[in-house]
Amino acid sequence: MKTDIILSGVGGQGILSIAAVIGEAAVSNNLYMKQAEVHGMSQRGGDVQSNLRISDSPIASDLIPLGKADLIISLEPMEALRYLPYLSKQGWLVTNSVPFINISNYPAPEQVMAEIDKLPRKIVLDVEKIAKEVGSARTANIVMLGASSPFLGIDYAQIEAGVRYIFGKKGDAIVSLNLKALEAGRKVAETLM
């Protein structure tokens, strides 16, 4: 198996927290992994992305070639569109529906949605709303991970184990809250697939 993923969002939204769980699940599954991150200046509210590659054979490049990503996971809808040149023909886009507007020339949100609607394979969801229903807005990124989970090429049980590992230090209550968030995200994806 081989899954090439682009994670995107705005600096400060925490795309790396999603990558951390996937990475943990991949490594404990004895898969190869490479993950290019963005540090430095862009983290101050600029566009950020991370290339995450998982495979059962060794991976050469840290960067995903154009048109080869199996999945784009985006915490922000306009940022999802920025990386479309990397999406493969059969690839999926999983994105948060709520814009993060910190620039004066942000396009009309309906225009952004219209572009997303054109894609044949996408999951669009309001992760913060779902996270609040689950019990805490802070689990929004895990809801996003849950919605992406059918496309990762990793067993769901392994992703649950990754969540348990990453949040383990924070106690059982936080772990079970995040597992609920993961499940809620996955359910949305399953109804929209």
Place this chain on the structure above:
Amino acid sequence: MSKHLFLGDEAIAQGALDAGISGVYAYPGTPSTEITEYIQASTEAAESPIHTRWATNEKTAMEAALGMSYVGKRALVCMKHVGMNVAADAFINAGMTGVNGGLVVVAADDPSMHSSQNEQDSRFYADFAFIPVFEPSNQQEAYDMVRKAFDFSEQFNVPVLFRVTTRLAHSRAGVETAPKKGQNNLSYPENSAQFILLPANARRRFKTILSGIPALSEASEKSEFNVYKEGSDKSLGIIACGIAYNYLMENFAGDCRYPVLKISQYPLPEKLIARIADECDAVLVLEEGYPFVEAKIKGLLGRGIVVKGKLDGTLQRDGELTPDSVGAVLGFAPKSEYAMPDVVQMRPPALCQGCGHRDMYDALNNVLREYENPRVFGDIGCYTLGALPPFRAIHSCVDMGASVTMAKGAADGGHFPAVAVIGDSTFTHSGITGLLDCVNENANVTIVISDNETTAMTGGQDSAGTGKIEAICAGVGVDPAHIRVLEPLKKNMESMMDTIREEINYKGVSVLIPRRECIQTLSRKKRSKK
């Protein structure tokens, strides 16, 4: 052996710890910062005495590490590429002295300028200083090569430059570690003249260094990191340096039909290069940064072998390599299935909401509107973002500390008002000497030291001047009556403006210190207290 998921930077850090370093010396700079941070947080540093505190700048870091090497211990120095300019005097003369304990200097280059003001290639410094270079292609090699670099440094009595670029520094992969080595004992150079670069000694040292070059070249020929891979199609031979090797292999799915020479250790292995040139009709050079290897192989006139790369336009001269840019050269045209829609707008970074620099710039802009042609000389840090809307508050950003001295030069040339904006960490890094120049000539400048009590842009490392800024300025000779501390908050706007106006109108050196803790550092402290 145990397996870890390491950033390239973390692999270097763990490799250095496992090589038995007694100290890391560094000034924060993207993409090198995480090396030192990893060592600071390591159990090794907690359990054994390892120097880990940030240095004031890259030059002091380089010199302290050389001192540690002098007494026989292993030392690591880390910096971003432009830090090499600051450390250059010490680095190049460390090439003259050689080492006692192993000395490895990591330079993290930033092609594509993700967080930098240029794309300079650190390999040129090593070439200039007769210092060998190790350039890993992946995270595992980064770990293995750091360990090797320390042994190599001691074996050949030279510092080693360890060159990485952004993508390796900031990409994670699985790394297997090997058993740890203990620290060196104190020992002193056998030849007491080695480190005394008086002309008479230096002339002898230079002969020693020159006579050592063949041994370094021979080591490159035999290096396990420089690998010649056979290929059936001899119409092209490919030389791939460091991380470029990965992009090559990505395109051929690991099975390249052309002969490939992977280079990760310099001085260049001439025999291996001659072999690929002799066997193939043409040579393609893939390297991150400047066409360093390409130019060397091509020579001045470029007659004889056909060399393709960045000099002949085969590859783009600027920006980092990608699997796509390398693939395009090899006939694998990159193909997008979906285009980026036109609605997508640029989203540049910005100062955080609630940041003290914002209030500082608002106050400064409000006052400067009262003057005919104000010029504000900026510097390197978060506050460089003051160049962007809505502030558009600075007119220059060149190098660490240049705000102070450029303001002085403008004032010397008759310009008024000449204002400098510099952060606290940048001020102690390279602004103090410039301020002394201002004081000695009573230059008519207003220096704003926007003090957020941290090195913010790189993630909030300790700042060397915290709690000392006024004392430093007074010590340099600024009249204490014209060292004015402000609290940059909206509610203080009127009083801030009054103070700024008074000091701009004062004919002489004034220092304004708007001081409020970085909100990122503050919230991190609050979280860790919980």
